[in-house]
Amino acid sequence: MIEVNEVSKTYGDLSALQNVSWTIEEGEWWGIIGPNGSGKSTLLQLISGVDKISSGELKIRGRHVSKYNRRELSQMVAVLQQDGLPAIHYPVRDIVEMGRFPFQDWLGREQNKNTTALVDDIMNRLHLTDLGDRPLDELSGGQRQRVALGKVMAQEPQILLLDEPTSFLDIYYQLQFMELVANWRQDSGITIVAVLHDLNLAAQFCDKLLVLREGEVVGVGTPDEILTEDNIRRVYEVDPAVVKHPVNGVPQILLSRQ
Numbered sequence: 158m159i160e161v162n163e164v165s166k167t168y169g170d171l172s173a174l175q176n177v178s179w180t181i182e183e184g185e186w187w188g189i190i191g192p193n194g195s196g197k198s199t200l201l202q203l204i205s206g207v208d209k210i211s212s213g214e215l216k217i218r219g220r221h222v223s224k225y226n227r228r229e230l231s232q233m234v235a236v237l238q239q240d241g242l243p244a245i246h247y248p249v250r251d252i253v254e255m256g257r258f259p260f261q262d263w264l265g266r267e268q269n270k271n272t273t274a275l276v277d278d279i280m281n282r283l284h285l286t287d288l289g290d291r292p293l294d295e296l297s298g299g300q301r302q303r304v305a306l307g308k309v310m311a312q313e314p315q316i317l318l319l320d321e322p323t324s325f326l327d328i329y330y331q332l333q334f335m336e337l338v339a340n341w342r343q344d345s346g347i348t349i350v351a352v353l354h355d356l357n358l359a360a361q362f363c364d365k366l367l368v369l370r371e372g373e374v375v376g377v378g379t380p381d382e383i384l385t386e387d388n389i390r391r392v393y394e395v396d397p398a399v400v401k402h403p404v405n406g407v408p409q410i411l412l413s414r415q
Contacts, residue, residue, distance in 0.1 A: 256311025
């Protein structure tokens with residue numbers, strides 16, 4: 158579904174990504190991990206078409222990303238940033254409905270789609286129905302991130318790109334958000350690529366992990382294959398202990414003071 162072949166990205170004399178090759182199959186959930194400044198968000202921006210590659214080849218469904226116009230990409234790819242939505246004074250339901258913009262004409266009309274039923278279903282699934290008339294700037298951070306998720310769900314994308322979506326959330330809302338995304342994926346078969354700093358969440362939810370360091374790929378595999386003590390020590394320069402989760406058996410990382 159997504160093919161990244163020898164992709165590099167430079168900004169002047171700065172090399173952000175170097176010869177990255179990677180293939181994402183339809184319906185997979187990939188996590189991109191690695192230290193700060195390793196090129197994770199840059200790679201996401203290239204896939205979304207927001208930024209252009211410097212060299213190499215990047216295709217979605219067999220077509221170069223640069224060959225899609227903005228409307229075509231918006232109908233296929235949705236992006237959710239770590240800060241979700243600004244705290245604006247707009248009702249929650251109106252913001253969720255904004256996800257339909259890529260499918261509307263210049264008069265705001267959309268053909269052959271019952272938008273009301275779609276938004277009703279999303280509001281119900283994300284437990285936002287009672288908040289529908291509330292302004293976004295009156296909600297908590299966790300609630301606002303749910304609204305942001307509702308907006309991209311209304312977009313009905315085939316690919317969801319998440320850039321550190323849980324960074325500003327407490328552990329309750331982190332887990333709630335990831336579970337909502339997992340349920341959406343189960344129902345729709347959507348393909349997900351998520352930049353994550355929390356390795357334990359990555360192990361719980363991602364099928365596979367891509368590891369970047371200093372703009373280069375240094376690991377590709379399942380959480381069991383990637384999240385080993387040796388790998389974490391090499392990539393992050395910390396001395397971890399990796400244990401199996403007592404419920405589902407996925408690797409979980411424990412850290413001690415240096």
